[in-house]
Amino acid sequence: MAEKHQKGFLLFNRVCPVGLTWVLDNFFRRWIHNPRKIFNGLVKEGMTVLDVGCGPGVFSIAMADMVGKSGKVIAADLQDGMLEKVKSKLNESNKAIIKLHKCGEDKIGVNEKVDFVLVFYVLHEVPSQEGFLREIKSILKPGGLILIIEPNFHVGKKAFEESIATAISMGFKCEKGPKVFGSRAIILRVLSF
Ligand SMILES: C[S@@+](CC[C@H](N)C(=O)[O-])C[C@H]1O[C@@H](n2cnc3c(N)ncnc32)[C@H](O)[C@@H]1O
Structure with a gap:
């Protein structure tokens, strides 16, 4: 399932x-991917949220506004250059709300529990989708949510359905x-632990 998708990923070094962060971080992107609209009802004041694969942090910054001073955003990425951005x-x-976190090659490595995890244009880049989702499951508080968003141009309907099937087999609703x-x-x- 996810492994098949994986092969393509390795071929193209994804x-x-x-x-390339200018593609992700510009006025047009913030307009078509308006964070307030996308996270409406999902990200609330006081929450602890994880933006895994945060890249240049477009959504970490926006979610910091939404969780406010009583909340926290963990902006996590594999690449130092992204965290620098x-x-x-x-x-x-x-600056008191956003905590930067460097992920390992195959481990996110966040130790605290979170209410919400954003995986925006990241899942198709990770070495093992199952391992990645399993770790996120262990980071989530009971009742916590993951929002996965994948780009149409990189991830076809079938590959996305395979990722969903993997998640369902792991006990996600x-x-x-x-x-x-x-x-x-x-x-x-999360349905079961
Ligand atoms: C296409 S960018 C998306 C960035 C951001 N989420 C956005 O939508 O603007 C993918 C990001 O995921 C990061 N990434 C890829 N694999 C990762 C992993 N296994 N753990 C953490 N970050 C990862 C990359 O370094 C990159 O910054």
């Missing part, structure tokens, strides 16, 4: 390079995700 955006109002331009989205809720 980890998004730091030099997020760091450069921290200001007086969000799938719920309809928000509408996200040019993307496939799904919400996973």
